[in-house]
Amino acid sequence: MDARxxxxxxxxxxxxxxxxxxxxxxxxxxxxxxIERICGSFGNPEELAQQRSGEPKQPLYRVRFRQKEVWPDYxxxxxxxxxxxxxxxxxx
Amino acid sequence: xxxxxxxxxxxxxxxYFQLMEVSLRELLVExxxxxxxxxxxxxxxxxxxxxxxxxxxxxKAWTDPGYKSRLLANGSQACTDLGIDVxxxxxxxxxxxxxxxxxVVCTLCSCYPRMLLGIPPEWYKSRSYRSRTVREPRAVxxxxxxxxxxxxxxxxxxSTADMRYLVLPMRPAGTEGWxxxxxxxxxxxxxxxxxxxxxxx
Amino acid sequence: xxxxxxxxxxxLPAGKVEPTEHDYVEWERRVDALMVLLSGGKGGKRLMTVDxxxxxxxxxxxxxxxxxxxxxxxxTSITQTMIQRGVITTEELGRKMAELGKRDGRKV
Numbered sequence: 001m002d003a004r005x006x007x008x009x010x011x012x013x014x015x016x017x018x019x020x021x022x023x024x025x026x027x028x029x030x031x032x033x034x035i036e037r038i039c040g041s042f043g044n045p046e047e048l049a050q051q052r053s054g055e056p057k058q059p060l061y062r063v064r065f066r067q068k069e070v071w072p073d074y075x076x077x078x079x080x081x082x083x084x085x086x087x088x089x090x091x092x
Numbered sequence: 093x094x095x096x097x098x099x100x101x102x103x104x105x106x107x108y109f110q111l112m113e114v115s116l117r118e119l120l121v122e123x124x125x126x127x128x129x130x131x132x133x134x135x136x137x138x139x140x141x142x143x144x145x146x147x148x149x150x151x152k153a154w155t156d157p158g159y160k161s162r163l164l165a166n167g168s169q170a171c172t173d174l175g176i177d178v179x180x181x182x183x184x185x186x187x188x189x190x191x192x193x194x195x196v197v198c199t200l201c202s203c204y205p206r207m208l209l210g211i212p213p214e215w216y217k218s219r220s221y222r223s224r225t226v227r228e229p230r231a232v233x234x235x236x237x238x239x240x241x242x243x244x245x246x247x248x249x250x251s252t253a254d255m256r257y258l259v260l261p262m263r264p265a266g267t268e269g270w271x272x273x274x275x276x277x278x279x280x281x282x283x284x285x286x287x288x289x290x291x292x293x
Numbered sequence: 294x295x296x297x298x299x300x301x302x303x304x305l306p307a308g309k310v311e312p313t314e315h316d317y318v319e320w321e322r323r324v325d326a327l328m329v330l331l332s333g334g335k336g337g338k339r340l341m342t343v344d345x346x347x348x349x350x351x352x353x354x355x356x357x358x359x360x361x362x363x364x365x366x367x368x369t370s371i372t373q374t375m376i377q378r379g380v381i382t383t384e385e386l387g388r389k390m391a392e393l394g395k396r397d398g399r400k401v
Contacts, residue, residue: 017296021348023252025199026297027226027304039182042254048344051378060253062184067248071304076230079245085253106394109365110320115389116372117327119381125338126330134326134335135319179334199303201347202363211325214315217363223307235310250303 001041003059004088009035011063011091021049024090028082033065036083044087059088138211143281145176146208146258150284151276153185154263167258171208181207186249187260188289193244194259195233195286197225198251205256209281216285226250236287259286266292299355321364327371341374349373 005011015030023045038061043054067080074080106114120126149171153160163170167183183205186194198204199222204212215221225232229246233239240246249257261283267275282288317325328346333339349370350358358366375381 021344021351022298022301023200025250025252025303026301027199039184039253039255045253045344045347048342049348051345054344060255062255067246071227075228077242077245080229080247081245082226082248082250084250085255087253109361109368111390111394112372112386113320113324113327113368115386115393116368116375116381117323118393119385119389120327120331120375123380125340125380126327130330130335130337131323131326134329135322137335138322138325138329200301201350211317214313214363215310218310218313219302219359220307220310223302223305224310227304232310236312 001056001058001088003038003041003061005035005038005059005061005091007035007037011035011061013063013086014090014092020046022046024086025084028065028070028084028086029090031065031070033063033084036062036064039085042087044089060085061088061091062086063091138206141207141210143209143279143284144276145210146205146281146284147276147279148272149174149176149208149258150260150279151272153260154275155272160260163260176208178207181205182255183208183258184249184255185258185260186247188262188286190262191243191245192247193233193240193286194247194249194257195225195229196249196251196257196259197222199223199226200252203251203256205258208258209284213281233287236282238288259284261290264290264292298351299358300351317364324364324368324371328367331371331375340378340380341371345374345377346370349377 012032013029041057041059044058048054062083063086065082067074067082153163163185167185168178168181171178202212202217226248229248278290283290330337331340332343350366
């Protein structure tokens with residue numbers, strides 16, 4: 001599967017709350033950040049958890065978020081960031 | 093397989109989960125899925141994995157700028173180049189600088205670079221660490237005794253998928269001319285998670 | 294909030310981080326070793342994935358999740374996965390646990 005995004009792209013994490021095994025943390029859904037790097041392509045954990053192959057492999061990105069944009073009450077520097085690995089199908 | 097434990101002749105019943113472990117293992121051996129020898133060997137292999145391995149990597153990066161570049165570009169390959177068996181580890185090394193401090197957490201479970209640091213500490217797996225580090229890293233770090241001023245930015249890494257993280261701390265002043273071995277001796281596990289910084293002693 | 298799974302705790306309020314260390318005992322190390330082997334590491338037969346390990350831990354009721362120790366959650370999840378995969382059956386496990394429970398055990 002081709003990587004849709006590249007480092008520097010602004011992306012938003014989909015705001016969805018489905019059932020199943022998910023590696024996109026609840027706290028980051030709906031938030032916008034910037035692609036920090038493409039990690040490569042890996043089997044989809046949501047499918048692997050259900051005894052399925054997880055193929056085709058999905059592009060995985062590290063996405064950088066500004067802490068003050070994620071938490072309304074964040075205590076720290078404006079430049080503090082949170083970097084999370086997110087699979088392509090969770091990004092738009 | 094002998095269980096280690098009190099050898100004073102007193103017999104104590106298994107806990108429910110200990111019973112589950114021994115039962116599962118015996119069933120798997122009976123079915124030819126694995127052998128006791130394989131289990132023993134892997135227990136010993138994991139016992140040999142300790143933060144000393146990660147510390148070697150850090151010390152090498154401190155003394156060899158070319159190695160440090162390679163480590164930051166491809167962590168797993170750089171570790172393999174030092175003869176470290178990283179198996180399937182996909183390592184991202186994040187560098188502390190005067191303006192940036194890194195700290196690693198796994199909010200969803202307790203992902204950790206086990207091949208380099210061994211088994212994670214209890215606190216790393218705790219609710220408090222997993223919940224609060226992403227949201228109030230400065231407060232969590234100060235609980236570990238690490239105070240950072242606002243001129244130092246914090247990067248928190250939530251290890252949610254296939255990558256694993258190692259913090260490359262800054263080499264402290266007062267270590268000029270030290271051997272790699274001596275440098276490695278001040279790089280603790282907590283420095284490589286990001287809740288501490290190395291101190292020369 | 295019902296949409297948030299119990300294990301998915303990033304950002305929730307919690308108490309002070311207690312810097313506890315834990316000396317792992319043998320049975321816990323063996324659980325770790327079982328996971329390495331069963332997920333195909335070190336020449337083991339790949340019979341499960343780490344994703345299934347995580348999924349089955351996430352399926353634990355909140356009370357159990359909190360009360361069980363790390364490797365208690367792991368051994369439960371690995372065993373559950375082996376049953377789901379048909380490597381062992383519930384009956385086999387029950388009989389084996391009853392049999393071994395009668396043998397003199399030692400605290401490990």
